Amino acid sequence: MRILVTGGAGFIGSHLIDRLMEDGHEVICIDNFYTGHKRNILKWLDHPYFELIRHDITEPIRLEADQIYHLACPASPVHYQYNPVKTIKTNVLGTLNMLGLAKRVKARFLLASTSEIYGDPEVHPQSEDYRGNVNPIGPRSCYDEGKRVAETLAFDYHRQNDVEIRVARIFNTYGSRMFEQDGRVVSNFVVQTLQGKPLTVYGDGSQTRSFCYVSDLVEGLMRLMNGEHTGPINLGNPDEYTILELAQAVQKMVNPDAEIIFKPLPQDDPKRRRPDITKAKSLLGWQPTVPLQEGLKMTVEDFRARVASPQGQHLASVSE
Numbered sequence: 678m679r680i681l682v683t684g685g686a687g688f689i690g691s692h693l694i695d696r697l698m699e700d701g702h703e704v705i706c707i708d709n710f711y712t713g714h715k716r717n718i719l720k721w722l723d724h725p726y727f728e729l730i731r732h733d734i735t736e737p738i739r740l741e742a743d744q745i746y747h748l749a750c751p752a753s754p755v756h757y758q759y760n761p762v763k764t765i766k767t768n769v770l771g772t773l774n775m776l777g778l779a780k781r782v783k784a785r786f787l788l789a790s791t792s793e794i795y796g797d798p799e800v801h802p803q804s805e806d807y808r809g810n811v812n813p814i815g816p817r818s819c820y821d822e823g824k825r826v827a828e829t830l831a832f833d834y835h836r837q838n839d840v841e842i843r844v845a846r847i848f849n850t851y852g853s854r855m856f857e858q859d860g861r862v863v864s865n866f867v868v869q870t871l872q873g874k875p876l877t878v879y880g881d882g883s884q885t886r887s888f889c890y891v892s893d894l895v896e897g898l899m900r901l902m903n904g905e906h907t908g909p910i911n912l913g914n915p916d917e918y919t920i921l922e923l924a925q926a927v928q929k930m931v932n933p934d935a936e937i938i939f940k941p942l943p944q945d946d947p948k949r950r951r952p953d954i955t956k957a958k959s960l961l962g963w964q965p966t967v968p969l970q971e972g973l974k975m976t977v978e979d980f981r982a983r984v985a986s987p988q989g990q991h992l993a994s995v996s997e
């Protein structure tokens with residue numbers, strides 16, 4: 678099949694491309710390199726079945742594909758809040774363009790939605806029928822509401838134009854290849870301990886998240902795309918940890934002498950988050966297989982190699 682991956686030079690997108698290429702598909706990657714990097718897809722650049730297009734999806738583009746994995750959108754609060762209007766354009770205009778493309782070429786379209794559409798949830802754990810508690814005017818809303826409109830667009834193209842859609846609600850995912858300055862909690866804690874800096878816990882660290890290793894997530898996305906169910910379907914690891922527990926786990930693994938310091942909690946930071954994955958289990962036969970300790974170990978090894986490399990050191994010094 679010819680498969681288009683938007684945001685394919687990013688963290689999840691590049692792992693997905695590895696799987697698709699290894700399965701023998703023809704892959705087109707679209708990316709504007711806002712938070713993605715060519716090095717994530719370096720090994721495929723010369724492959725005859727791989728094509729990289731530097732393109733911003735807020736502009737229309739004409740291509741042919743059988744399937745579209747639509748992942749293009751900054752995912753870290755630091756990056757999506759840097760230019761919130763652009764984040765809205767990417768989610769609304771970008772998703773509209775990719776759905777227009779899917780309609781024109783009759784491609785199946787998978788949207789990488791997010792647990793953020795549940796906002797600061799009043800229901801725990803979150804199942805797909807929960808409609809969420811999102812602040813429409815806060816600093817996170819460019820992303821949260823943007824993704825909610827992206828879901829609405831997908832369902833309206835489905836109902837109005839018969840576009841075959843799949844909607845994945847992805848919960849916190851981590852793993853190798855996360856950008857050193859991504860700003861999300863796992864990469865921050867790992868980079869901080871490796872560099873001998875204190876771990877920055879926001880608030881008192883009692884807020885919770887559930888962390889899914891990237892290989893598990895990619896498997897879930899592929900099962901959803903190739904299965905019969907439109908979704909939305911939650912994809913995430915139901916093991917829930919407080920952020921302080923996560924900091925202590927990284928501290929213990931990398932440097933038991935590392936200091937943990939507390940910083941102010943960002944506005945609208947969700948207090949609890951854990952996916953109900955009953956649907957993914959029953960409809961896709963999917964559940965995560967990599968426990969946090971194991972996933973963290975692989976992540977630390979990947980970062981250790983990069984932070985110690987000349988390029989890694991260069992990137993680290995740029996951030997200071």
Ligand code: NAD
Nearest residue numbers: 684686687688689709710711712713733734749750847850
């Ligand atoms: P990422 O930031 O590493 O990847 C996003 C990619 O999209 C980057 O390569 C970036 O350059 C590209 N991009 C951004 N705006 C673009 C535009 N206008 N045109 C073209 N390319 C653009 O993030 P990720 O963690 O790999 O997330 C991928 C997708 O999964 C995102 O849609 C995100 O919302 C979703 N998601 C991720 C998580 C997570 O925990 N990682 C959780 C929920 C949802």
Ligand code: UDP
Nearest residue numbers: 736737738739740773774775777778780781
């Ligand atoms: N679009 C695109 N590539 C295509 C087909 C459509 O980028 O191959 C864009 C198109 O420019 C438009 C959007 O997708 O902005 C929605 O397209 P659709 O055909 O649904 O709507 P219309 O063009 O009628 O507004």
Ligand code: UDP
Nearest residue numbers: 754860861862863865877878879884920946
């Ligand atoms: N967080 C933290 N220290 C950091 C980065 C994040 O304590 O250096 C917290 C953040 O406040 C949130 C959780 O970790 O409660 C997850 O943050 P992240 O940005 O990874 O993703 P979110 O789930 O909030 O989108």
